[in-house]
Amino acid sequence: MNAARIAPLRKLVLLGTGLIGGSFALALKRARLVDEVVGVGRNQANLDRAIELKVIDQACLDAAQAVQGAGLVMLGTPVGQMGRLMQQIAPHLPEDCLITDGGSTKQDVVALYREHLSAHLPRCVPGHPIAGSDLSGASAAQYGLYEGRRVVLTALPENTRESIARVRALWEACGAVVHEMSAEEHDGVFACVSHVPHLLAFSYMNAVLDRRNAERCLDFAATGFRDFTRIAGSHPEMWRDITLANREAILRDLHANRARLEELIALVEHADADALTAYIDRASKARSKWGKR
Ligand SMILES: NC(=O)C1=CN([C@@H]2O[C@H](COP(=O)(O)OP(=O)(O)OC[C@H]3O[C@@H](n4cnc5c(N)ncnc54)[C@H](O)[C@@H]3O)[C@@H](O)[C@H]2O)C=CC1
Numbered sequence: 001m002n003a004a005r006i007a008p009l010r011k012l013v014l015l016g017t018g019l020i021g022g023s024f025a026l027a028l029k030r031a032r033l034v035d036e037v038v039g040v041g042r043n044q045a046n047l048d049r050a051i052e053l054k055v056i057d058q059a060c061l062d063a064a065q066a067v068q069g070a071g072l073v074m075l076g077t078p079v080g081q082m083g084r085l086m087q088q089i090a091p092h093l094p095e096d097c098l099i100t101d102g103g104s105t106k107q108d109v110v111a112l113y114r115e116h117l118s119a120h121l122p123r124c125v126p127g128h129p130i131a132g133s134d135l136s137g138a139s140a141a142q143y144g145l146y147e148g149r150r151v152v153l154t155a156l157p158e159n160t161r162e163s164i165a166r167v168r169a170l171w172e173a174c175g176a177v178v179h180e181m182s183a184e185e186h187d188g189v190f191a192c193v194s195h196v197p198h199l200l201a202f203s204y205m206n207a208v209l210d211r212r213n214a215e216r217c218l219d220f221a222a223t224g225f226r227d228f229t230r231i232a233g234s235h236p237e238m239w240r241d242i243t244l245a246n247r248e249a250i251l252r253d254l255h256a257n258r259a260r261l262e263e264l265i266a267l268v269e270h271a272d273a274d275a276l277t278a279y280i281d282r283a284s285k286a287r288s289k290w291g292k293r
């Protein structure tokens with residue numbers, strides 16, 4: 001299915017009108033694949049801004065009311081909010097409505113679909129766009145966010161082929177490249193390349209703040225520090241929820257990282273130049289190679 005062949009959605013409902021949902025809506029509007037976008041939120045000022053920026057056409061504080069007549073519901077809140085929203089909309093969802101989400105963790109969200117939307121499972125297609133930033137809210141939404149970026153779908157065995165094809169086609173119309181994997185594999189991979197790096201950035205930033213001369217250090221910090229800690233500026237609620245949702249995989253990787261850090265401390269303590277070179281060289285070569293991909 002390509003954009004030219006997908007029927008436009010009569011009504012897209014964003015449960016959570018922020019960076020991820022808002023950018024999805026903007027891209028679908030640009031592709032002329034949606035007639036009306038209704039944004040649900042818990043913060044009127046953010047919804048007002050979303051209307052002003054033409055991210056949404058209508059705002060609504062009541063999820064149950066908003067989903068009436070919807071063709072697609074996109075959950076774009078922190079993952080810790082998704083269960084209660086699913087519960088609220090379940091009795092009001094049109095029978096043919098597709099449901100998807102942009103949550104950064106997938107096993108927990110799959111469990112929530114099963115718990116709250118069991119009657120709708122054929123049309124609940126979990127997703128995760130691998131694109132975003134440390135910015136949040138409707139004013140961070142942008143048309144091209146998903147252009148050339150990956151989206152992972154962790155389809156359910158209950159999904160109809162048509163539902164998967166339709167969600168895939170909508171993401172492709174946003175310019176994304178869609179991959180499918182199991183929710184379990186997804187959570188292991190993203191603990192490694194997203195969740196733990198964010199937590200290490202938070203941790204390092206806190207360690208800097210613990211210093212008596214923190215301000216002085218920050219005054220002299222350069223681009224290496226900027227690159228390394230950019231993601232420490234990310235949204236606290238979102239990252240708390242991701243951490244709690246993917247605790248097991250994250251803990252495994254944090255422990256592995258502690259072992260690596262202890263190894264590094266020992267190399268520094270012993271002033272072991274050859275081993276230090278090998279330690280740095282391995283990482284440096286791998287990072288350079290990855291950067292060229
Ligand atoms: N920020 C990023 O780079 C990425 C985020 N994600 C995931 O996408 C989801 C959304 O993240 P963002 O768009 O970045 O967050 P955001 O903070 O920009 O937007 C979330 C919106 O949901 C609203 N909200 C929260 N609880 C709500 C509730 N109970 N009812 C209605 N609205 C509610 C918030 O007020 C906010 O406007 C999260 O699950 C996150 O893990 C996925 C990929 C990238």
Ligand SMILES: O=C(O)C(=O)Cc1ccc(O)cc1
Nearest residue numbers: 104129130131132133134231
């Ligand atoms: O800010 C960045 O560079 C990110 O890594 C954005 C991001 C955050 C969470 C995700 O689940 C996916 C992408």
